[in-house]
Amino acid sequence: TSTLDDKRKENxxxxxxxxxxxxxxxxEYLQRKGVEDISPIAREVKSEGVPDRKNVVLIFMESMSADLMGSFGSDKKLTPFLDSLYQQSLSFSHFYSSGIHTNHGIYSTLYSFPVIMKRNAMKGSVIPLYSGLPTVLKENGYCNLFFMTHESQYDNMNAFLRTNGFDEIYAQENYPAEKVVNSFGVQDDFMYQYALPILNDKAKTGEPFFTVLLSISNHPPYVIPPFFHARSEKPEEQIVEYADWSIRQFMNAAEKQSWFDNTIFVFLGDHGKMVGTPECEMPQSYNHVPLMIYGKDIRPAVHEGFGGQVDVAPTLLGMLNMSYLQNNFGVNLLEEERPCMFFTADDLIGAKDSARLFIYSPDNQQEFKYKLDNGKLHTTADDEGFGLLKDYCFSMLQCTEFMVKAHQTIDRSVDKTMK
Structure with a gap:
């Protein structure tokens, strides 16, 4: 199957x-000189002092578009807990998913590489190797765990994640059969409940842990648990309420654990979904997602600069005061600024700054240009700003293609350790 995948059009x-x-x-854009024998964009990140060995719990919120939250203008009151968390966290208002599929969100967030259109970069006739957040944390003594609701080998997750820094994978194979509700396995609240005692056991070892929780309930076919009573009447809104409620239950339970105060919690959408009426060829609700970083010593603030999933790992590692060799496209959003952000959908490439949205279709070389006016998009004539957006996203994606093709996606010292 992997060999056939290699020959597919999107690959x-x-x-x-x-x-x-x-x-x-x-x-030039990333201000990198490269490191010989690694890649042209690799760099040494040096932090003074000792690393902060806080636990990290990262929750991928399935299909959680920013447009579903009151914090971004929704009046449906679907996400009361996430909206309260947004005010108590280091939150990011102009944050974008790399693509529009779950495998895209996992890959870009954990390994800081952009995705290319429909392509699932975690698949291949040979399992690809990456250095990123899991490998750096592992080098620093962390135990890395990944919890998902469905079968572990879905989208090649089990093989890819185990090869690239994760120690333990928990999936449908681990859960009671009666808890499986559809083809995507168990529901969010059960997975969160299942994870807690395992995290408690890890905390007892005295070593830090990095845990990823991949939710799924906000993905059709929607299954609303009989015990959950939503305010909304539409299933696609009820499931968002349930997803929000499930996270609240997890955080309320986690707050009672001994490791809570020593943990950084990260909440982000793996990608968005269609919310409302499409405003252009590339509806922004698919890529505009929330990012919230919450913890005892994290000062609440809203970061207005542009960022994307590729930036999560460098930002977290900066917060943890870790030195490492970085070999990816991410920037530390608390120390560096992006002039814009780029992202893709199945057939389109997009780039956005504070005044413009540029969209490109590789299939027919067609370009679409929009100006932003009070949050609304209007077609417009070309100007110099669109040229900069085009150059930014084209160069980032073409450089990605080069590095993947040349197998320059790892820190060679990590590669030797894994071998």
């Missing part, structure tokens, strides 16, 4: 600009 190389131009431009 063919993307040609947006010359590789050498792309490498040069990305080095």
């Amino acid at each position: 063919r190389m993307l040609h947006l600009m010359s590789e050498q131009d792309a490498l040069k431009r990305v080095q």
Whole structure:
């Protein structure tokens, strides 16, 4: 299956600009010089003092578009807990998913590489190797755990994650058969309940843990538990209420545990979903997602700069005061600024700054240009700003293609350790 996947149309190389131009431009945009024998964008990240060995719990919120939250203008009151958390966290208002599928969110968030259109970068005839958040934390003595609701091998997750830094995977195979409600396995609240005693056991070892919880309930076919009573009448809104409630139950339970005060909690959408009426060829509700970082010593604030899933790992590692060799496209959002953010959908590429949205279709080389006015999109004539957006997203994606093709996706010291 992996060999056939390699030959699929979406897995063919993307040609947006010359590789050498792309490498040069990305080095300029990210202010990198590269590290010999690793990659042209690798760099040493040096932190003073000792690392902060806090636990990290990262929750991927299935299909959680920013447009579903009151914090971003929704008047449906579907996410009361997440909205309260948004005010108590280091939150990011202009944050975007790399793509529009769960495998995209996992790959980009954990390993800080952009995704290319429909492609599932975790698949391949040979399991690809990456250094990223799990491998750096593992080097620093963390135990890495991943909890999902469905079968572990879905989207090649089990093989890819175990190969790239995770110690333990918990999935449908581990759960009681009577708790499986549909083809995507168990529901969110059960997975959260299942994870807590395991995290308690890890905490007793005295070593820090990194835990990823991949929710699924906000994905059709929707199953509303009989014990949950939603305010809304529409199933697609009821399930958002349930997803929000499940996270509240998890956090209320976690708050009672001994490890809670020594833990950083990260909440982000794996991708969004269609909310309301499409406003353009690439509805922004699919890629505009929330990011909230919550913890005892984290000062609440709303970060207005642009960011994306590729930036989560460098930002967290900066907060943990860790030194490491970075070999990816992410930036520490608390220390560096992006002029814009880029993202993809199945057939389109997008880039956005505070005034413009640029969309490109590789299939027919068609471009779409929009100006932003009070949050509304309006088609507009070309200007210099669109050229910058095009150059930014084209160079980032073409550089990604080069590094993946050249197998420059790892820190070689990590590769030797794994071998």
